């Protein structure tokens with residue numbers, strides 16, 4: 200596997216990934232990516248009930264911002280992990296999260312804003328039975344399943360280079376995509392979060408154009424989404440992170456539709472107040488431009504469809 204991407208980043212500076220992503224976010228703001236407004240739904244949001252948020256990631260602050268920007272509905276999808284060593288293991292109880300969200304929903308409903316109780320479960324095959332049982336006991340309006348890089352992951356920054364040595368891109372991404380396929384096949388989730396976030400973890404060793412050149416790597420995951428009816432999320436956070444593109448890219452969303460997939464959802468994956476809405480309008484535009492006319496969502500009960508507004512692009 201080529202390592203030339205590493206020198207491309209290192210040559211530019213010796214700044215941390217966090218500093219580089221701060222600059223990408225700032226450049227995105229300058230380009231108008233923060234201007235998301237007049238949209239029906241943000242289906243992926245984290246508050247202080249997630250361990251990786253800032254203290255200003257407050258539900259009422261999000262609600263006030265949504266009202267001001269005419270974003271009509273929010274799904275609060277705080278992290279829940281099942282690995283006892285992972286940060287969102289027992290970080291907040293279901294009851295705490297449920298109370299926060301239901302009380303906020305009551306406060307904000309008179310203003311015309313809908314707030315839903317969601318969750319972003321970290322999927323791992325070894326915990327599938329636990330996840331199934333937990334979701335059964337703790338019903339949510341909307342459930343995202345995501346594969347993350349946990350404490351034992353091969354993709355953690357201090358071991359990813361050693362893991363990649365001598366591997367093809369297919370071999371390097373197999374541990375991630377195999378887990379994504381299993382998550383889709385489990386049928387546990389309304390939506391699969393940030394389908395190819397692995398492209399962030401491989402930077403600078405592998406750059407996103409290497410993924411774009413190998414769309415067949417996505418086929419098993421897309422086929423599993425189609426077969427199970429699990430929605431594909433267009434996650435805007437990649438626009439403020441090293442890949443500088445959504446998870447997944449527009450081409451992959453188009454391929455999912457070609458394969459017969461019909462359920463797409465959109466989320467900002469905000470973790471702090473000043474990220475509110477970042478990239479959300481762009482994610483809508485990207486989905487609309489490949490023919491998505493309504494987003495798949497759930498408010499408890501059966502799946503519902505949220506029309507994608509036509510017309511001028513909202514950045």
Ligand SMILES: [Zn+2]
Pocket residue numbers: 319345347392393
């Ligand atoms: Zn996630």
Ligand SMILES: [Zn+2]
Pocket residue numbers: 243245319468
């Ligand atoms: Zn998230």
